Amino acid sequence: MPPLIEVTHPKGIYLPEADLWLDPHRGKERAFVSHAHSDHAARHALTICSEITHQLMVVRKTAKKSGAVMTPRMREVFEWEGWELRLLPAGHITGSAMLHLTRKADGATLLYTGDYKLRQGLSAERCELMQADTLIMETTFGLPKYRFPAAEAVIAQMLEFVRETLAAGGIPVLLGYSLGKAQEILCALRDSKLPVMVHSSVARITEVLAPHLSALPEWRLFDAKEAAGHVLVFPPGSKLELPGMRTMVLSGWALQPSAKYRYGVDVALPLSDHADHPELLETVERVKPRRIYLVHGATREFASELRSMGHDARALGAEDQLELALQAS
Ligand SMILES: [Zn+2]
Numbered sequence: 166m167p168p169l170i171e172v173t174h175p176k177g178i179y180l181p182e183a184d185l186w187l188d189p190h191r192g193k194e195r196a197f198v199s200h201a202h203s204d205h206a207a208r209h210a211l212t213i214c215s216e217i218t219h220q221l222m223v224v225r226k227t228a229k230k231s232g233a234v235m236t237p238r239m240r241e242v243f244e245w246e247g248w249e250l251r252l253l254p255a256g257h258i259t260g261s262a263m264l265h266l267t268r269k270a271d272g273a274t275l276l277y278t279g280d281y282k283l284r285q286g287l288s289a290e291r292c293e294l295m296q297a298d299t300l301i302m303e304t305t306f307g308l309p310k311y312r313f314p315a316a317e318a319v320i321a322q323m324l325e326f327v328r329e330t331l332a333a334g335g336i337p338v339l340l341g342y343s344l345g346k347a348q349e350i351l352c353a354l355r356d357s358k359l360p361v362m363v364h365s366s367v368a369r370i371t372e373v374l375a376p377h378l379s380a381l382p383e384w385r386l387f388d389a390k391e392a393a394g395h396v397l398v399f400p401p402g403s404k405l406e407l408p409g410m411r412t413m414v415l416s417g418w419a420l421q422p423s424a425k426y427r428y429g430v431d432v433a434l435p436l437s438d439h440a441d442h443p444e445l446l447e448t449v450e451r452v453k454p455r456r457i458y459l460v461h462g463a464t465r466e467f468a469s470e471l472r473s474m475g476h477d478a479r480a481l482g483a484e485d486q487l488e489l490a491l492q493a494s
Contacts, residue, residue, distance in 0.1 A: 167271035170299050172458050174482040178301060180275070183248055183266065185213075187277050187301065199279025200261035201225060201344060208232060215239065215252055217260025217377060221344065224373050240293070255281035256292030257438050258345030259374050265295045275299040276452055282437065283444040284316060287352035287380055288345070300454035301481065305439045307459070307467035311420060313441045319415075319434050320353045326413055326432060327359065327396050335409035338397040340430065343367045345438050346415055347398050348374055348381075354396060355382035362387045364399040401428060417441075449476065 173179045178187040186196040189209070196209040201221035209232055214222070216236040237243035239262065243250040247269050255261040257280040266275045276297035285291045306313075313319075323339065330337035341347045343366040351371065354361055361384040363371065368386050375381055387397065392407055399405060401414055412430040417437025419425075424433040440448065449457060449471065457478040459468050464480035471478035 166455070167268070167273035167298070169456055170266065170268060170273050170275045172275075172299065172301060172481065176482075178277070178458075178460065178481060180266075182268070183246070187264065188279060197264050197277070198222070199255060199263065199277070200258055202258070202280070202342075211235065213237070213250070213264075215260045215262045217374070218262065220373055221260060221370065224369060225344075239290070251295070253293045253295060254290035255279055256283065256286060256289050257281050259289050259348060259377055261289060263292075263294075265297060273298055275301070276454075278302045278448070280305070280439060282440045283447060284313070284440075286316065286349055286438065288348040288374075288378055289438070294448060294451050296451075296453055298455045299458070300449065300452045300456070301458045301460065302445065302448060303439070303461045304445060304459045304464055304467045305462040306417060306437070306441045307445055307463035309442050309470075311417070311442045313417065313420070313435055313437055316436060319436045322434055323350075323353065323413065323415065323436070324357055326411070327354075327357070330411045331359070331394065331396075333409075335411050336392055336395065336397060336407050338399055338403075338405060338407075338410050338412045340399055340401045340403070340412060340414040340428070341416070341436075343400045344370050346436070347371065347400070348378060349436065349438070350398050350415060351382060351384060352378060352380040354398075355380050357396075358382075360395045361385070362392060362395045362397050364397075364403060366400055367398055 171181050177189040186193040188199055189196050192208045195211045198214040201218045211233045213235045219234055219236050237252050239252050249267040251265040252262040255263045264277045274297040280303055281292050283292050327337040339350050341350050347367040363384050413432040414428040414430045415434050415436040419433035419435040458481040460481050468478040468480045
């Protein structure tokens with residue numbers, strides 16, 4: 166068996182043998198960026214990402230013009246300094262990618278998931294996993310209590326809310342992040358044939374992604390004077406005041422009973438672009454890693470659960486979290 170690929174966490178996930186950072190928060194020499202959410206969007210001298218992620222970074226002005234960008238095609242082997250790189254669809258948002266690495270000298274392999282989900286969504290390619298000796302995975306929803314209901318059932322509830330609100334003469338407002346959730350909501354609205362208006366930030370991103378989304382409905386830019394009779398798609402936290410409006414947030418955190426109050430909305434529904442606890446376990450089963458590193462959310466709890474099942478699992482960056490806790494106290 167080849168030795169494992171070294172993974173360190175000096176305030177960010179780093180592969181010293183490849184001199185490559187994975188989704189670093191600060192600008193680095195060489196970085197893989199799994200997707201275009203702003204928490205993964207620092208500026209780097211060399212960025213490796215999917216073509217769609219690069220387009221989104223340009224639109225969101227997070228791509229540095231002078232920095233070099235490599236955009237390998239999904240699933241294609243990309244030879245790089247003694248490594249084979251593969252980008253694989255992560256199923257999180259449009260253009261999101263996992264990174265699979267093979268060290269050519271000895272065949273050692275590593276899979277970094279970035280944000281991902283195994284469930285098939287409407288706006289992202291279905292996730293494709295690949296076997297790896299070392300697995301670095303996100304565990305945002307890593308506790309056993311996090312189990313998402315089937316997306317079809319959630320979308321049916323969303324459409325019922327929309328129809329009931331319109332029938333009562335009100336304006337339904339669906340809240341989801343401008344990149345990712347908003348496109349998922351739009352695709353879910355298509356078959357309803359209802360007229361849709363979107364916030365300008367949703368419009369900007371949906372225009373970029375439109376060529377990659379087959380299920381988009383007709384939509385127009387929000388106009389308060391003509392909003393009556395429309396379904397509105399806005400980012401959470403929008404300061405919107407319209408007579409008769411009813412608000413619904415779509416987020417994985419809606420599983421928490423307090424979500425409705427925390428978001429200040431009428432209804433909260435659990436539609437997530439992350440893997441839930443059963444999907445995290447399924448990922449480990451399918452990737453068959455010899456060592457697992459966990460990032461984001463319930464890393465320690467999920468690591469100890471995996472260890473109790475006989476896996477070599479470690480919470481990555483636990484030292485950093487301790488440091489942050491000390492700074493905050
Ligand atoms: Zn994300």
